[in-house]
Amino acid sequence: MKLIYTGKTKNVYALEDGNYLLKFKDDVTGENGVFDPGANTVGLTMEGAGQAGLKLTKFFFEKLQEQGIPTHYVDANIEEATMTVKPATVFGKGLEVICRYRAVGSFLRRYGAYAEEGQPLDAFVEVTIKDDERQDPPISEDALDMLGILSKNEYKELKELTRKIGSVVKDELTKKDIELYDIKFEFGRLVDKQIVLIDEISGGNMRAYKNGEYIEPLQLERLMLED
Known part of the structure; x- marks a missing residue:
């Protein structure tokens, strides 16, 4: 795995098969220790936030898959707090x-x-x-x-x-x-x-x-x- 990008709440790795791996962190955005989804900075670290975020992400992405709504989701490993995704450009x-x-x-x-x-x-x-x-x-x-x-x-x-x-x-x-x-x-x-x-x-x-x-x-x- 090759580290491609270090983000506020997750890191991105390139996999050999052409897909990418997202590694969820326990950091969440906010200011002065208060969570804010719209903030530009990491405000606090919550133990288990990475796994929790991934569990909910897996739940919703699979709901969207069932309804034929397009996403980059391939699969997820909750224990490792990682999600495999298709390559996409922003x-x-x-x-x-x-x-x-x-x-x-x-x-x-x-x-x-x-x-x-x-x-x-x-x-x-x-x-x-x-x-x-x-x-x-x-x-x-x-x-x-x-x-x-x-x-x-x-x-x-x-x-x-x-x-x-x-x-x-x-x-x-x-x-x-x-x-x-x-x-x-x-x-x-x-x-x-x-x-x-x-x-x-x-x-x-x-x-x-x-x-x-x-x-x-x-x-x-x-x-x-x-x-």
């Missing part, structure tokens, strides 16, 4: 796509003059550029097209996929009486240029609440996967 230097069902986090910080905290949103899709130095600025469809990052047709496909995947996750959480407030996805292109979901779907990528109380990533994994 858009530009990487994009994050957020699907929002309630006004919280950076949405509320930006639009607080018009929105109230927790206000319902209709699966609002927001694209941001992965750029720590510039604090992941939001970018519009026109700008993505003009800068050659994503064509307008690709943007349309990305938006549809985001809403479809968000709906699957939201429905699964609802079965456990958990409400999804927002979720962050990453997408890439396979060798054949097909747009697919990449990275992970875990508690570290979303804000979820039960009875109005925020659920920590490790607790979310336990609630979702308990019988």
Whole structure:
């Protein structure tokens, strides 16, 4: 295995068969010891977070597979906290796509003059550029097209996929009486240029609440996967 990339919450290795291996870490994003899925820095280390994130990711990626929704997922090894994936290239230097069902986090910080905290949103899709130095600025469809990052047709496909995947996750959480407030996805292109979901779907990528109380990533994994 050859180390290709060292990330905040996982490392990426190249395998001999052409696939890649993602090694999940116990680090989660946040600031000053407080978890925040939208943060640009590792805020804290939670023992077992890597395995927990992978268990939930495996659960959701296999749900998406059943529904014919394209992802880069091949298989997962929970004990090793690793996931095998198909090779995919990111858009530009990487994009994050957020699907929002309630006004919280950076949405509320930006639009607080018009929105109230927790206000319902209709699966609002927001694209941001992965750029720590510039604090992941939001970018519009026109700008993505003009800068050659994503064509307008690709943007349309990305938006549809985001809403479809968000709906699957939201429905699964609802079965456990958990409400999804927002979720962050990453997408890439396979060798054949097909747009697919990449990275992970875990508690570290979303804000979820039960009875109005925020659920920590490790607790979310336990609630979702308990019988």
